[in-house]
Amino acid sequence: MEKNKKGGRGVKKSSFLVLLSFLLVIPLLGVKNTAQAATNFADVPTSHRAAKEIYYLAEGDIAKGVSPSSFGPNKKVNRAEAVTFIGRALQLNGTKRATSFKDVDPGMFASGYIQSAAQKGILTGYSDGTYRPYKEVTRGEMAIMISRAFGYSFNNTTSGAANALISRGIAQGKGDGSFGASDLITRADYAVFLARAINPKFRVVSNTVDFKNARWVNVDSLNIRTGPKDSYAKIGAVKQNQQVLSAFKVGAWDYIKYGSFEGFVHGSYLRTTAEATNAGNVDPRIAKQVIVLDPGHGGSDPGATGFGIYEKNVVLDTGLKTRNLFSETPFQIKMTRSTDTYISLSGRVSYAKSVGANTFISIHANAGGGTGSETYYYSAYQNPNVADSKLLASKIQSRMLNAWKLANRGVKNGNFHVIRENTMPAVLVELGFIDTKKDNDMLRSDYWRNAAAKAIYLGTLDYYKAKGYQVDALYDVAK
Ligand SMILES: [Zn+2]
Structure with missing residues (x-):
């Protein structure tokens, strides 16, 4: 299937070497890389500053283009798109349906994610009962949305959310020391923030996560992947009853450390106790x-x-x-x-x-x-x-x-x-x-x-x- 992902646009830092080997290997071996063909946005060349984050999200179908061949990196992101990206990342129910907002039609593309995110408390509407799906998103709104989606504790203010992101290396303040909370953000920037929230390897500060939760594998062999979806490349596996350390969850997936591996495993195959007794199971x-x-x-x-x-x-x-x-x-x-x-x-x-x-x-x-x-x-x-x-x-x-x-x-x-x-x-x-x-x-x-x-x-x-x-x-x- 879609192989060669190890050398694809994963989370490797040595992207130059990766690109070089990619260029050399393909003509020599004639290998087709369908994964890359599937996510080749003409307006996001490899040299684009947000390329690796955009292609990372695309690999998990978390971000899609404005058309099959273009991502629209410079377009401002609106509230419907923003919540859809988050909803896909967290594997929320995206089935189109009626919402609690009077301006979101049940047939609208984002209605399912809007309603699921509202139920999870990730987003709120306006006091007049609207969601305003086509309103463009500010950096401040993005910070609050991401903080809520990923469960960061903050004091429910924009500055608190900004600090939650900055302290984790997900966002940086602006040159003048401010966060620019009222600035609108582009789809490319939004992809960068979201990719950093999902995968710490994209963050601008290292060691931002604490692998504090011990978990034990409850299945014969558990795949470790580069992202929180089955479509992400497998980078390793853990055997039954081995201990892993979980830092945080993205939807049903845990971001874990196991030996030299850091990546995602599906949380339903982890238990909270060393012994495979009923302690990790529900009565x-x-x-x-x-x-x-x-x-x-x-x-x-x-x-x-x-x-x-x-x-x-x-x-x-x-x-x-x-x-x-x-x-x-x-x-x-x-x-x-x-x-x-x-x-x-x-x-x-x-x-x-x-x-x-x-x-x-x-x-x-x-x-x-x-x-x-x-x-x-x-x-x-x-x-x-x-x-x-x-x-x-x-x-x-x-x-x-x-x-x-x-x-x-x-x-x-x-x-x-x-x-x-x-x-x-x-x-x-x-x-x-x-x-x-x-x-x-x-x-x-x-x-x-x-x-x-x-x-x-x-x-x-x-x-x-x-x-x-x-x-x-x-x-x-x-x-
Ligand atoms: Zn009462």
């Missing part, structure tokens, strides 16, 4: 656990309001983000609502019972001028689920405090319909106060709603772990 009982997520209010019931936002929207989005995390696990996740629709309190309870829920988590935002997070359970001595409800509440509360670092309003007994009338362990989390500026700033932020979703997810895992289920392997989902 089979988990697949039978039904968790109902219950975003409060909806439709004609907006819930609490503050600073122009509605509780019903904030908690729905948080619920959807939580579902998204669970969707990568064997848990069965159901939602009382996944759209902006009204459901009565009794309707929520009867739904949970009808699907055989084992765990019920209601998500709300508080009001009344306070600040902080709190989680409720219902304490009635005749209810056999009190201890478990309280345990689940304490685990979610603890993760919420860790995530948002708002005041701890505690784990409380609350007489709320949905946790009182349910027949399974049930809790109600109040993320923060929608009518208090500090809390509202977090509730309205896509970034912090993602953090809340992770907290609910992790708190639920903590609960199952405390109940004796083997769930260690599921913590990585929230990384």
Whole structure:
């Protein structure tokens, strides 16, 4: 098939020698290099400053040309193209479909990636409900998008994202010391940033990654590749039960170090423990656990309001983000609502019972001028689920405090319909106060709603772990 990639436009530094050997070998041996023929953009000669990054992304079908023979390196990149490149890199679901943005048609080429990235919290739209797919991307927007896509911790500001990229050698400041956050970027530049984020060998600073996560190979022989797709060249292999060190993930792939090799392996063939015991495997009982997520209010019931936002929207989005995390696990996740629709309190309870829920988590935002997070359970001595409800509440509360670092309003007994009338362990989390500026700033932020979703997810895992289920392997989902 597409061989000779070792000498192709991989990540070799000695590109001059590679090119030289390429020119010499081909006429002598008459070898056809189909890989290169497939990705030969007339407007990106080998001498182009971004050639090796563009061809690297093209090799994994992460970047495609504006036509089969031209990449359009000098064209400005727009928001639809930018998210499509990232979506392909992270192997998000790119199937064209309806989105949560009113200006993105379901038939538009990027609709699938836009919706998947929105669900993952990688991108946000504008406050008027639009995504503006054809708007050109600034360096600042690019920095935020890449930081979110690759899970860099930053303080949700443009300068924080710029620093996250600069410290990793993905971007450099401009000559005058600024980042040029409002400058538009070209497709070539965007390809360079993205290639550097994916593969540290392209970065302008060395030793930017920490191979801190020990993993063990769970398959006879695991291929190491130059990129996070099966289409990338194989550079080596690791045998079963060998230890590798993982630095970070790109979608389902891990960037690992093994001996002198650094490259990508598919993460589904790695386990988190040295022994091939069930410690790296998920408890089979988990697949039978039904968790109902219950975003409060909806439709004609907006819930609490503050600073122009509605509780019903904030908690729905948080619920959807939580579902998204669970969707990568064997848990069965159901939602009382996944759209902006009204459901009565009794309707929520009867739904949970009808699907055989084992765990019920209601998500709300508080009001009344306070600040902080709190989680409720219902304490009635005749209810056999009190201890478990309280345990689940304490685990979610603890993760919420860790995530948002708002005041701890505690784990409380609350007489709320949905946790009182349910027949399974049930809790109600109040993320923060929608009518208090500090809390509202977090509730309205896509970034912090993602953090809340992770907290609910992790708190639920903590609960199952405390109940004796083997769930260690599921913590990585929230990384
Ligand atoms: Zn509420």
